Amino acid sequence: MANSIFKHPSDMQNKSSTRPLLLKLPYAIRRQVYVLLGLIIPSTSQVTLSYPPEYFVFVWSAQSKTFREIDDDPRPPVSNQLFYVSREIADDALQAFYSENKVVLHTFNALFALRNLSPLDLRSLTFLSINIKIRKPITGRFPTRSNELACGRQVVEEWKRCCDRLAAHIQPNVLEVKLNLGTGDTHIGSAMLRTLSALPTLKECSVAFEMASSRELQLLTERTVRQVTGQIVSCPPFRFEDLPIELQLKILEYAGLSAPGDLRWLKGIGYILNTCAEMACGIRGWAGIRYIGCHIFRARYTSRDHCLDIPRLHYSW
Known part of the structure; x- marks a missing residue:
């Protein structure tokens, strides 16, 4: 040995x-x-x-x-x-x-x-x-x-x-x-x-x-x-962008994250629709009273309200 x-x-x-x-x-x-x-x-x-x-x-x-x-x-x-x-x-x-x-x-x-x-x-x-x-x-x-x-x-x-x-x-x-x-x-x-x-x-x-x-x-x-640092697995998560555009739009609309039109930022108010900022919501009459029915300036809501309501719970403006 x-x-x-x-x-x-x-x-x-x-x-x-x-x-x-x-x-x-x-x-x-x-x-x-x-x-x-x-x-x-x-x-x-x-x-x-x-x-x-x-x-x-x-x-x-x-x-x-x-x-x-x-x-x-x-x-x-x-x-x-x-x-x-x-x-x-x-x-x-x-x-x-x-x-x-x-x-x-x-x-x-x-x-x-x-x-x-x-x-x-x-x-x-x-x-x-x-x-x-x-x-x-x-x-x-x-x-x-x-x-x-x-x-x-x-x-x-x-x-x-x-x-x-x-x-x-x-x-x-x-x-x-x-x-x-x-x-x-x-x-x-x-x-x-x-x-x-x-x-x-x-x-x-x-x-x-x-x-x-x-x-x-x-x-x-x-x-x-x-x-x-090992906080995520090697397999990448499913990306939202990989979905068809039709499904993306449906999900955004359901979550209230898809605006029906262009947005504009107003100081003291936040994001509102461009049509609202231009007072083009369809209310007829003198321009000074077009905001009477707008929920941006006073609390209001109707079952036929189609105005955009920003989901503020998801964001801090």
């Missing part, structure tokens, strides 16, 4: 005996050690991830595995010697760093820094805030539309590569993602949302656009966030 795949208990004991003393401590005690070393910062603060280091107070360099030393920063920097004691201690320290801290990427090279995280770093992440700025290449005095689209396509491709790496390593229902997209192009925003929806189930997710707003983009944002 010399080639047996099973290890003798004595071999496991020998491996345990060679384990660094720090790792033999319970994690609660090791965590306090990492806090004292500055590796784990208070939960009210965030770590700005950068590669290479940038000029921020709480900046972690994935290259030198240390915080950047800043003169006016009262918190002592973390010594990178901690990561060269042994591979086991380095892995444990990195796992504690990425799992205990709120990691933020909001520099121009945010996606580059995210792409260069190791599989262990990605598996350990519990909070990730990403602020993606789509820079417009300047040609001449003003940026052109074609340059903006070309830059947007590059960002979308880089974002897809980052999401593919995240999807390959992150744990389901562990990571909280906050995504802020600085783009005014709905096509670029939609493409980035579709890429985000391919991630495993997230613990929490929030998405915000800085310079873009449309009904289609809003609905896609809501649907993407609900899908990636």
Whole structure:
């Protein structure tokens, strides 16, 4: 049985005996050690991830595995010697760093820094805030539309590569993602949302656009966030727009949501039919008394009343 795949208990004991003393401590005690070393910062603060280091107070360099030393920063920097004691201690320290801290990427090279995280770093992440700025290449005095689209396509491709790496390593229902997209192009925003929806189930997710707003983009944002957090099933719900137009009109008429004519907004009154606003309801006589029988100006109702009554229970005007 010399080639047996099973290890003798004595071999496991020998491996345990060679384990660094720090790792033999319970994690609660090791965590306090990492806090004292500055590796784990208070939960009210965030770590700005950068590669290479940038000029921020709480900046972690994935290259030198240390915080950047800043003169006016009262918190002592973390010594990178901690990561060269042994591979086991380095892995444990990195796992504690990425799992205990709120990691933020909001520099121009945010996606580059995210792409260069190791599989262990990605598996350990519990909070990730990403602020993606789509820079417009300047040609001449003003940026052109074609340059903006070309830059947007590059960002979308880089974002897809980052999401593919995240999807390959992150744990389901562990990571909280906050995504802020600085783009005014709905096509670029939609493409980035579709890429985000391919991630495993997230613990929490929030998405915000800085310079873009449309009904289609809003609905896609809501649907993407609900899908990636497991709040909706993969099978899409039946859409009202898929019904024949005749059935759509019947449903709207039955629900009181279909107006018999064009609407107009009047201050202090709200939406009324355009014919009512033009006093064209068919009442003959002097124009000043045409409103006598109108329920807009006084309470009235008859069984033959065909005027539009806005369903105010469904809306807040």
